Amino acid sequence: MHEIVVAGIGPGHPDYLLPAAAKAIAEAKVLVGGRRALAQFAKGAGQKTMAVTRDIAAVMDFIRQETETAEVVVMVSGDPGYYSLLDALRRHFPVTKLRVIPGLSAMQLAFARLALPWHEARLLSFHGRVPAEKELLYEKGSLLGMLTDKKNTSKTISAVLMAHGWPKETRLFICARLSYADEKIVRTTLGEAGDLPEISSGILIAVDEEGFDAARTR
Known part of the structure; x- marks a missing residue:
């Protein structure tokens, strides 16, 4: 062989x-x-x-x-x-x-685009699966990176996180088509994401404001 x-x-x-x-x-x-x-x-x-x-x-x-x-x-x-x-x-x-x-990975590139270290991030995948309940729970100062798909999108995942205790003010970065000429990064919050155009098959990064202060550059 x-x-x-x-x-x-x-x-x-x-x-x-x-x-x-x-x-x-x-x-x-x-x-x-x-x-x-x-x-x-x-x-x-x-x-x-x-x-x-x-x-x-x-x-x-x-x-x-x-x-x-x-x-x-x-x-x-x-x-x-x-x-x-x-x-x-x-x-x-x-x-x-x-x-x-x-x-x-697209996950690495998403964090790089934000100049955001990811060594303390919790990484989850909604791509063809749903994370365990305990992985979705809010913790103060959390940094969460997520793979998405056509079913689990910027709208649906935001709602799921808020249902698991994440504050609506949580900073959210919606990253799509990373590395391509039409790359797009939307900076918003969990609460506002539901009112924005739905983005699928990309990366979401959720950052609790308290944990984000030290890394804020934009």
């Missing part, structure tokens, strides 16, 4: 792709990834590809078959260690056969 290289491709724009990942992708004989990633990075002739779909079992079967004769490169958005296909790969293949190339 040949090696499986799991390459983080960053938040989207090629400028944020690590050189090690770019090299692995360019040299890959077999390349697996989302349709958008394949359209962006696949080289065409001579490179065998498969798009990742909801049929994860079929993707794993394809990888298993191809690793009999060649190394397989699997592209994942952001960083492989943060809510990616890496979990499934670990369940289906020996860890010794996985080589992971890290990437810049």
